[in-house]
Amino acid sequence: MNEIWTTMASMMGVWAFCQSILLTVFPPEFRFASLKFLHRVFHWFSAYCYYDITEIDGVNTNELYNAVQLYLSTSASISGTRLSLMRGLNSSSITFGLSNNDRLVDSYNGAAVEWEHIVTQRQSQTFSWRPLPEERRGFTLRVKKKDKQVILDSYLDFVMEKANEIRRKNQDRLLYTNSRGGSLDSRGHPWESVPFKHPSTFETLAIDPVKKAEIMDDLVDFANGESFYKRTGRAWKRGYLLYGPPGTGKSSMIAAMANFLGYDIYDLELTEVNTNSELRKLLMKTTSKSIIVIEDIDCSINLTNRNTTGGGGGGGGGGGGRRNNYDTASHGHGIDDGGNSITLSGLLNFTDGLWSCCGSEKIFLFTTNHIEKLDPALLRSGRMDMHIHMSYCSFPAMKILLKNYLGFQENDLQKELLEELEGEIDDAEMTPADISEVLIKNRRDKNRAVEELLVEFKNRVVIKRRKSKESNGDEIEDEEQEKRALDTPTDASDQLQETCNKNGCDDNDDHDKFD
Numbered sequence: 001m002n003e004i005w006t007t008m009a010s011m012m013g014v015w016a017f018c019q020s021i022l023l024t025v026f027p028p029e030f031r032f033a034s035l036k037f038l039h040r041v042f043h044w045f046s047a048y049c050y051y052d053i054t055e056i057d058g059v060n061t062n063e064l065y066n067a068v069q070l071y072l073s074t075s076a077s078i079s080g081t082r083l084s085l086m087r088g089l090n091s092s093s094i095t096f097g098l099s100n101n102d103r104l105v106d107s108y109n110g111a112a113v114e115w116e117h118i119v120t121q122r123q124s125q126t127f128s129w130r131p132l133p134e135e136r137r138g139f140t141l142r143v144k145k146k147d148k149q150v151i152l153d154s155y156l157d158f159v160m161e162k163a164n165e166i167r168r169k170n171q172d173r174l175l176y177t178n179s180r181g182g183s184l185d186s187r188g189h190p191w192e193s194v195p196f197k198h199p200s201t202f203e204t205l206a207i208d209p210v211k212k213a214e215i216m217d218d219l220v221d222f223a224n225g226e227s228f229y230k231r232t233g234r235a236w237k238r239g240y241l242l243y244g245p246p247g248t249g250k251s252s253m254i255a256a257m258a259n260f261l262g263y264d265i266y267d268l269e270l271t272e273v274n275t276n277s278e279l280r281k282l283l284m285k286t287t288s289k290s291i292i293v294i295e296d297i298d299c300s301i302n303l304t305n306r307n308t309t310g311g312g313g314g315g316g317g318g319g320g321g322r323r324n325n326y327d328t329a330s331h332g333h334g335i336d337d338g339g340n341s342i343t344l345s346g347l348l349n350f351t352d353g354l355w356s357c358c359g360s361e362k363i364f365l366f367t368t369n370h371i372e373k374l375d376p377a378l379l380r381s382g383r384m385d386m387h388i389h390m391s392y393c394s395f396p397a398m399k400i401l402l403k404n405y406l407g408f409q410e411n412d413l414q415k416e417l418l419e420e421l422e423g424e425i426d427d428a429e430m431t432p433a434d435i436s437e438v439l440i441k442n443r444r445d446k447n448r449a450v451e452e453l454l455v456e457f458k459n460r461v462v463i464k465r466r467k468s469k470e471s472n473g474d475e476i477e478d479e480e481q482e483k484r485a486l487d488t489p490t491d492a493s494d495q496l497q498e499t500c501n502k503n504g505c506d507d508n509d510d511h512d513k514f515d
């Protein structure tokens, strides 16, 4: 090792000596050409080659730079003497880094490499579409020429992989949003992020335990499926569609999935994105091991017609915004996309096209309250691999809520009470959100909470029966009116007119009915 350093030092000495001779002896016009020549000769005889990894590559942030910085932070913490310490906004731990113009030696498969961190002031602001940082930062990697191949083939991949591992370990997971639409910030990112701290997990999620186990197994298979996806020639991604009424836990399920897998979430607000190419750019800037979510897909843009480029059509809940009411949303007609020209085919390409596999290990997750409004193209296998119905609270799911909210185990409750609850719950059609409200309200008195829940179930069943009786009554009345009209031919046209006025049909339909 010492010998290498001695040789290096003497070569550097020779190089410096030659440079000083050149600068003093030769006239200025020869200096540049001679320096270039000497430089070449020096590198020709040198046993090393050098690679520069700059922080900003053109206008984009160089991910390799960030990865190297993070990777070196683990080695630097052990061996460095002068280190810069960092704690990221979203990080829960401190990382170490090389100070400006400091060096660090690393080894990989028996090959020694040297990293140097180089920071210089940016001379003058060159023209750019966005402001660039004041400092120009980069790493120089020095590798022996004989080790060049091994370093280029696998060391840099190893560095990237290790950096991702460190990032996941150090950093709290992030929730990204595209609130700026598709425009980029000064480091070229279209996404803004905040720490993701949603407490929902599969333990707290009240859904049927068999369904829960199935979903968890599917997620584990996906996360461990790198070789499977490679072998079968499929992009390493999976699509889930969560559908069901509001308050059944669709958003809670997304958070539980992210917490279970340790993935970041990209919450894509489609109404903020104007074009298909903006959508593609957003996708390109998502990282691996992430869940890309589009909530309320039926309300985001008009997705019922592949050829429609926004505006008109019958897709959503109106206004391009989120809908809050399950019942009223179903009557929405048309949609004003406010200049949004994303098409269904743009979205399909986003989830399924060539671009969807940039980066890997990504989950696409759509939610909707109205699965019947979605285009079949969006639902076919391969796009949305698993359709998960989030339904009204079932008896097994209710037991999970009783346990989580009140600390009840199954044996803590009287058998008769449990049976009564079981008998009513399906007819009551209450969502887990409704049930948890009752439990939270009465959580100081557990027994009262359960009694109140039973009362609520019974009330709902009564209301539901009354409503269905009323609507049945209306139907019977209509039928009887029509029958009377047919039985008394002289009054028929008047009677029918009355029925039609009530139901809103036009003159042409009348003839069909009579026929």
Ligand SMILES: Nc1ncnc2c1ncn2[C@@H]1O[C@H](COP(=O)(O)OP(=O)(O)OP(=O)(O)O)[C@@H](O)[C@H]1O
Binding pocket: 204, 205, 206, 207, 244, 245, 246, 247, 248, 249, 250, 251, 252, 253, 369, 390, 431, 432, 433, 434, 436
């Ligand atoms: N299956 C569930 N398990 C546990 N808690 C639930 C479940 N469903 C709903 N909740 C509770 O109800 C609240 C609302 O649930 P959530 O936002 O996940 O419903 P959602 O299906 O996404 O509704 P929306 O369709 O309106 O977006 C949450 O705070 C959560 O605590």
Ligand SMILES: [Mg+2]
Binding pocket: 250, 251, 252, 295
């Ligand atoms: Mg939701």
